[in-house]
Amino acid sequence: MHPNRAKPPSIYRTTPKKGGDDVRNLPTIPAKEFSDRRDNLQREARAAGLDLLVVFSNDRATAGPAHVRYVSDFATHFESSCCLIPAQGESVLVTGPEAEALAQLTAKIDHIVVAEEFKHPEQDHPFSKMSSFPDIIAKMAPALGHKVEKVGIIGQELMDAALYSLLDEHYELSSVDAIMYKYRAVKSANELAVISYAFEIAEAGFEAAVQAAGVGVAEFEIAAAAEYAMRLMGTEGTGLDTIVGTGPHARPIVVRATHRKVERGDLLGVTVIPRYQGYHGAVGRPISIGRPRPELVEAVELGVKAQNEVLKYLKPGAIGREVEQKARDVMATKDLDQYFAYVGIHSVGLVEFEPPIFHATSDVTIQADMVVSVDIPCFLTPWGGF
Template structure:
């Protein structure tokens, strides 16, 4: 039996729950160790029940250590029937992944069962990666490296943001088993002042910042990388801003090691930018966890709770955005190791 599920059973015992309903698609896939979609998982003290419909019933039945329940009418009716048969009195559920309307229907259908919101049980487990997961992340990073060097070779003035974005997508998909982790950001000149700018028909020019943020998904695991390019001889303003952002990232990465407080990691990078006079131009979090989802636990911001743990994989992405001019963002993927950290994307030039 998977140690992940046994760990959840320990949590159920601690919280005095008879069962735990997993509805977040990524969490279901993680616990079932399968890419199965549109399914739910009900874990009890002695059963692992996968609830799915006709489309995926054969895949579900092929999984070891799981029993299956087919959803014929609705998910709510099926879970109510199973909970009734097992006489479940207290069931935890993932409040963030179930809409209020579905919650109301569940509460009505599960008349003899109390529903307890138990968010982040699986997310906290997913935050610490197993060795095999880190291996898959390294493979995603490898394709990311190759894509970066393709961008360096391809990028030229006169091409549009949309054109470059399409070329990046085609290149990533040319690698067997790889796909885009998210919609690539290509933002040039003033557009680079928008953290999540959409690529436009604007032509990329010389003498301006060009932010490119892209990621690769490989075997269910994601990378996330940002580099800021500049065509031509760098002017003093770009060089100054770039140096500030790079120093902020270096300060943050040097802070990373097990036991450190997550909010202090954010401040380690943020304070460099603030002390340089650009605090108001850096308005988002310093980074985030990454794995099966591009954005997952831990969230790295100035009021975040919790500590860094060995095995966590994070992004560190300080930035400065100046309206009318553009911006600079540098992002890398970092693994928390036993005594410090390893920058998984360290082979990619900054």
């Protein structure tokens, strides 16, 4: 059993050395790939008869930054942002005034402008030249050969009502998220390398959590140990707050790390979701502090069996929902399918639960170079969950 407090970072055997080749050689997405993504969406806009795509993001946890990150590598922070991709002409990244300098440093796109609609209404920003959205969009007319009329929005569910209303006054709007998701579903070689490393980070974070866990250690201490290890490996943060639930806190699907201390006999649920280069790599497993309860052993063994059953059928051409059902069928052999709390088989990328999600009415097929999470949820049971 480990001491009562979290261990210092010397325990993290899998973390890279600070500086040197380990840091310089970490995988990234090159600038050209972001340009190619915008080109793909530009062609989709033309094919759909749209004059402009408005790709919107905010800094809401989990999914908020994903759309703009995909087309520009700009990690939306503090203020909302969007990327305007016209059917003809140059794309433009639109930020608020306080994020402008950050975008200039980090975004992989040539044209960056600041929108009045993204500023705080009670702030002054004399250093920033701002324009309204209609004025910014109007400058795209010469390349198109006509005024912008038909606008497709990617990320409409994230967009604040005031901005949507403004756009609705001037243009014919439609929601077109599917245009982007069909590209995001299948990963490039660079994406596969980035995601693979994100999962290496997750494994190191989980190992650090295991090393830190012990009777008398608080949930937040375990979370801190995991996050420290992941930061040392290059993560920019987490896709979801690190989940550490002890005892009764292990039962819900999502929990926050609190001041509750681990007690002997506790079930400890830990999920780490590092965000690396915008991409998520989630690893979640149960830990027993002391001898595990028979119910937990049975459920874990069945969960592993269900996961392996899914892996047998997880091949290009398979219908995703039919593969997902294999896991439910296995869990049903011990009546644990009633605790299968969500769709466990889904794509992974810039969002932990990213379309396609292979739900019961989906006919989407598995494709080569998809990255798929094989998650066997077993939550809200009488004894806890994982």
